Amino acid sequence: AGSGKFFVGGNWKCNGTKDSITKLVSDLNSTKLETDVDVVVSPPFVYLDQVTASLTGRIEVSAQNSWIGKGGAFTGEISVEQLKDIGCKWVILGHSERRHIIGEDDQFIGKKAAYALNEGLGVIACIGELLEEREAGKTFDVCFQQLKAFADVVPSWDNIVIAYEPVWAIGTGKVATPQQAQEVHVAVRDWLKKNVSEEVASKTRIIYGGSVNGSNCAELAKQEDIDGFLVGGASLKGPEFATIVNSVT
Numbered sequence: 001a002g003s004g005k006f007f008v009g010g011n012w013k014c015n016g017t018k019d020s021i022t023k024l025v026s027d028l029n030s031t032k033l034e035t036d037v038d039v040v041v042s043p044p045f046v047y048l049d050q051v052t053a054s055l056t057g058r059i060e061v062s063a064q065n066s067w068i069g070k071g072g073a074f075t076g077e078i079s080v081e082q083l084k085d086i087g088c089k090w091v092i093l094g095h096s097e098r099r100h101i102i103g104e105d106d107q108f109i110g111k112k113a114a115y116a117l118n119e120g121l122g123v124i125a126c127i128g129e130l131l132e133e134r135e136a137g138k139t140f141d142v143c144f145q146q147l148k149a150f151a152d153v154v155p156s157w158d159n160i161v162i163a164y165e166p167v168w169a170i171g172t173g174k175v176a177t178p179q180q181a182q183e184v185h186v187a188v189r190d191w192l193k194k195n196v197s198e199e200v201a202s203k204t205r206i207i208y209g210g211s212v213n214g215s216n217c218a219e220l221a222k223q224e225d226i227d228g229f230l231v232g233g234a235s236l237k238g239p240e241f242a243t244i245v246n247s248v249t
């Protein structure tokens with residue numbers, strides 16, 4: 001882990017029912033979580049209010065998406081104002097499922113990030129390469145381009161956590177090796193140093209996501225530039241998610 005406070009997010013994606021989420025929240029409320037870790041969970045929109053109201057204040061809540069501007073005549077969208085209204089503190093933007101399945105591009109994601117940050121939400125900004133991009137030696141190029149799209153528009157870096165999530169590792173059980181993750185995290189930090197500022201590079205948390213679980217988290221957490229995790233599948237199990245939170249070294 002690096003010098004910033006460890007940050008662990010749980011991305012529940014499009015999973016759960018009222019009952020399963022009630023149980024998950026109750027498990028989370030009763031587990032012991034290291035105090036020196038920021039912990040955030042991201043339920044589906046329809047359960048955000050339920051989760052925000054039932055989780056203890058120890059864990060903050062994130063949305064999985066937000067609209068690019070002020071709410072209004074945008075059928076099916078959820079505004080940043082509405083998220084703030086129910087006590088949501090964060091939003092995940094640029095997740096690979098939204099980039100590659102829904103088709104969101106860098107510019108659209110950048111607009112969302114700028115709007116959310118201007119309105120006071122924290123942003124978990126996701127970047128990461130596809131398998132074919134890695135195999136073609138383009139990992140850094142892809143990550144830097146996605147990073148630049150955020151850097152070009154964000155008002156400040158105070159409220160941003162960068163999640164490096166290689167697409168080939170998401171939901172596949174194929175976790176990046178600690179060395180593979182560390183290599184990209186250092187490169188991202190270096191990019192921030194050169195293109196934003198030394199201060200932003202050293203204080204911005206860069207977390208890893210992609211098949212993190214209770215068994216592989218400790219080795220990853222030892223890497224100097226891994227400042228936490230974004231966890232999908234394993235965040236749906238309270239005790240395993242707690243193990244990941246508590247893997248901070």
Ligand code: PEP
Pocket residue numbers: 011165169170171172173209210211212230231232233234
């Ligand atoms: C994610 O969706 O952000 C993620 C990392 O998923 P998983 O942990 O299931 O690979």
